[in-house]
Amino acid sequence: MPEPLDLEYDVAADDYQTAGEASNNLKETLKMLGLPSSVIRRAAIITYEAEMNLVIHGGGGRIIANIDEEKIEIKTIDKGPGIPDIALAVQEGYTTASDHAREMGFGAGMGLPNIKRNADTFEIETEVGKGTTLRTVIVFPPDTGKE
Ligand SMILES: Nc1ncnc2c1ncn2[C@@H]1O[C@H](COP(=O)(O)OP(=O)(O)OP(=O)(O)O)[C@@H](O)[C@H]1O
Ligand SMILES: [Mg+2]
Incomplete structure (x- = not known):
């Protein structure tokens, strides 16, 4: 990584057509930057x-990625309903997904546990009725990020 880079993506609420575009874009960008494949996979x-x-x-929101020599920080910010019980939300299998979301194949309650497993730092700030901010960091393996 020659210099720090900030990437931002808007994500629309309830739009299953475009869902996944932001994460796909980010993945392609990380490949172009030549980040280690393990980092790309986790990110x-x-x-x-x-x-x-x-x-x-979350009612839609924003994905922000900050990349520097030693890490990538990935944040999401939304102004949705918030998460009443974070410890519960992070448990495998816990979901409040709607019937519609389940019909689309979501709602296994595995997203947050999967995020946590793949992140070196995992933080959720949330307020019911106000929104949620998720912050994760992936630290690069020691032999990279020095070019
Ligand atoms: N941004 C958010 N805003 C409000 N609630 C959230 C948010 N992210 C997660 N949650 C809550 O945490 C629960 C668990 O999230 P998680 O991603 O683990 O599972 P899921 O989205 O329900 O199912 P899956 O991710 O397996 O499709 C959700 O069902 C929801 O209640
Ligand atoms: Mg999920």
Whole structure:
């Protein structure tokens, strides 16, 4: 990584047609930057799951990725309903997904656990009725990021 880079994507609410575009774009950009494949894989999982949560639960929002020599920070910000119980939401299998979302194949309750598993740092700030901010960091493996 020659210099720090900031990427931002808007994600629309309840739009299953365009859902996944932002995370796909980000993944292609990370490939072009030549980041390690393990980092790209983890970032792609985090971004995809976080994007789908914006679509399904968050009322849409924004994905922000900041890349520097040593890490990538991926954040999502929404002004949706918030998460009343974070510990519960992070449990495998917990979901409040609508019937419609389930018909589209979502709602296994595996998104947040998957994000957590793939992140070195995992933080959720949320307020019911105000919105949710998810912050994750992936630290690059030691032999990279020095070019
Ligand atoms: N941005 C958000 N705003 C409000 N609630 C959220 C948000 N993200 C997650 N949640 C809540 O946390 C629960 C668990 O999220 P998680 O991503 O683990 O599962 P899911 O989205 O329900 O199903 P899956 O991700 O497997 O399709 C959701 O069902 C929802 O209640
Ligand atoms: Mg999810």
